[in-house]
Amino acid sequence: MVKIAIAGPGLLAREVIDGLVAAGKHEIILLSRRDAAPEELVKGTTWVKVDFSDKEALTQVLRGVHTVLSFIVVHKDTDNAAQKTLIDAAVEAGVRRIAPSEWSLANLDQFGWYHGKLEVREYLAEKNRDRKVIEYCLFQPGWFLNYLGGMRKISTHIQPTPFTLVDHTEGHARAPGSVANKITYTAIHDVVNVVVKAIDYEGEWPTIGGINGNTLSLAEEIAIGERVRGKPYEVETLQLDDLRAGIVNTSWLPAIDQPGAAPSDNEALARHILRSLLLNAADGSGTVSDEWNQIFPDYQFTKAEDFLAGIFADA
Known part of the structure; x- marks a missing residue:
């Protein structure tokens, strides 16, 4: 069992949360800017209200977390401030793995509303430029x-x-x-299943994580x-x-x-x-690549x- 933090529990995040809860293997905390409405509370998880601009407080929340999955809405995250702070706090807290808010295609040239994802990719690459400080994967299911x-x-x-x-x-x-x-x-339930399997994968996550259904x-x-x-x-x-x-x-x-x-x-x-x-x-x-297909060839x-x-x- 490991501790997983999910940032920005929106609609795709909820699909992944349901899959992780059904697997019943891990402790799951949900990071949000606001308090949860009663219908948003998910049995088997803990909702934690956080300030994504407060690195020190966020670092404390992430202490002991193994994996962070981000679903922060990129086009609403001005200057990618929330994701950058989340990444910084994850590094500071000693988090092993992080998946930034990708969940789409590799090439986003035609989608201006997704260009923040490109900046986050560069930010993570720069973090590991001199030495690897955190493992990360760009989950890309098309x-x-x-x-x-x-x-x-x-x-x-x-x-x-x-x-x-x-x-x-x-x-x-x-x-x-x-x-x-x-x-x-790629079917949504297949994306969820691959993410659940990826949490348990003991090898190093691929930086580019194509999921090609x-x-x-x-x-x-x-x-x-x-x-x-x-x-x-x-x-x-x-x-x-x-x-x-x-x-x-x-x-x-x-x-x-x-x-x-x-x-x-x-x-x-x-x-x-x-x-x-x-x-x-x-x-x-x-189209996207098939790194996760290769890692889980029997799926x-x-x-x-x-x-x-x-x-x-x-x-």
Whole structure:
């Protein structure tokens, strides 16, 4: 048994927390800026209110902690102050391992809201530049396979999203220039299971921690969808020159509803997010590596076709 600290217990964090609690092997503390609401308390864990700007107090909380998992929301962490303080306190407290708030792709060039992750990567690398002071892993599972279920809520905590390039509910797809572009999808429960196994792994964590459930070209994903749904998909091919010029010429725009925002602002944000996803795939950046697959070669990841067949069996 070791002591695990989870910083920023949001939706993905809650999925991981549930997995760790179910495993029943470790002491788990949840670090948050605020007191817990009654519904946020999780049996088998201890909620600890902390000030992520107070390194000294945070260091005391982390004394005796073996592993820190961070789920701090990067685009809300001004100058990455909270994560940097968490890293500094972990080093000072003698924490063995830390996973910064990654949980996405390796290449984030098209996602400005994720650029804080790049700075945190550099910060950790600099910490270990002269000598290793803390072991860390960038857990990178690609996109969640669950998102391909459309707007069905098919995980315990994480919400569905309309932002996918293939809509298996409606049977249509967008391709940024070519259907040969590839994307990695990993089921949320597979991400959780790998993290739980990684906690118990006695070897050194890989710095880059790809978790690769499925890497599919858009053509392969469309073909799977057509087999499962039993109908041909309509495919729009968007021109890369248009996308790079900021033009998203599509008949199918995901719906987004920001509280208090004008419809035109919601549409502009939807186009911005969709353009980023399309360019990410077109740049060959929609995939991740497979370090954790190699470490746990016997682990069987959920396959996209099995997942979609289960979701749309009665559709």
